[in-house]
Amino acid sequence: MNNDIIDVSSDEQRxxxxxxxxxxxxxxxxxxALGAVIPGAQPGAxxxxxxxxxxxxxxxxxQGTWQASHFSWRIRTVLWAGVLYIVTAPLWLLFFLPGWLAWCMISLWFLYRIVRGMVAMNQNQALNV
Structure with missing residues (x-):
């Protein structure tokens, strides 16, 4: 019985x-994310x-916890944002306005995903990834 208590405590600490x-x-x-949507507030990569x-x-x-989805969520968010920024980068060279609009949309999407994840984590909920 004593081992069960230790295991529960260990799981809670984990x-x-x-x-x-x-x-x-x-x-x-x-x-x-906030630095990406607030002009002039770039904190850096x-x-x-x-x-x-x-x-x-x-x-x-x-792995095996509800929190695993959060780690995957954040990793996917960063990777997708990076790909989208790279794919839309030529728009800056060709036309300023479409490039700026694309990057604003990507930045807002990134911010949304981070806030959504934070809300779910605060409620101890897994995310559907």
Whole structure:
């Protein structure tokens, strides 16, 4: 019976640790997302890379928990945003306005995904990825 108590405590500590790492990652993503939609507030790609590294490293620790979906959610969000920014980059060279509009839409989508993930994590809910 004593082993059961230790296992539950260990699982709770693991869950809280994963949630703490998830919040660190979400906050870093949020800073980058807000910087992308607020003119002149670019915090740089370094924060995004740090958040992505946290998610890639801790993702395997979250396997089998509701939090695994959050790690996948953030990784997919960053990868898709990166692909979309790269694909739409030529629009900046050809036509300023379409490039600017495309990047604004991508940035708003990125911000939406981060906020949606934060709300779900705050409610201890998995995301459909």
């Amino acid at each position: 869950a809280e640790g994963l949630k703490a790492w998830g919040w660190v990652s979400y906050v870093l993503h949020l800073i980058v 370094l924060l995004l890379l740090i958040a992505l590294l946290i998610d890639l490293v801790k993702r395997s620790d979250a």
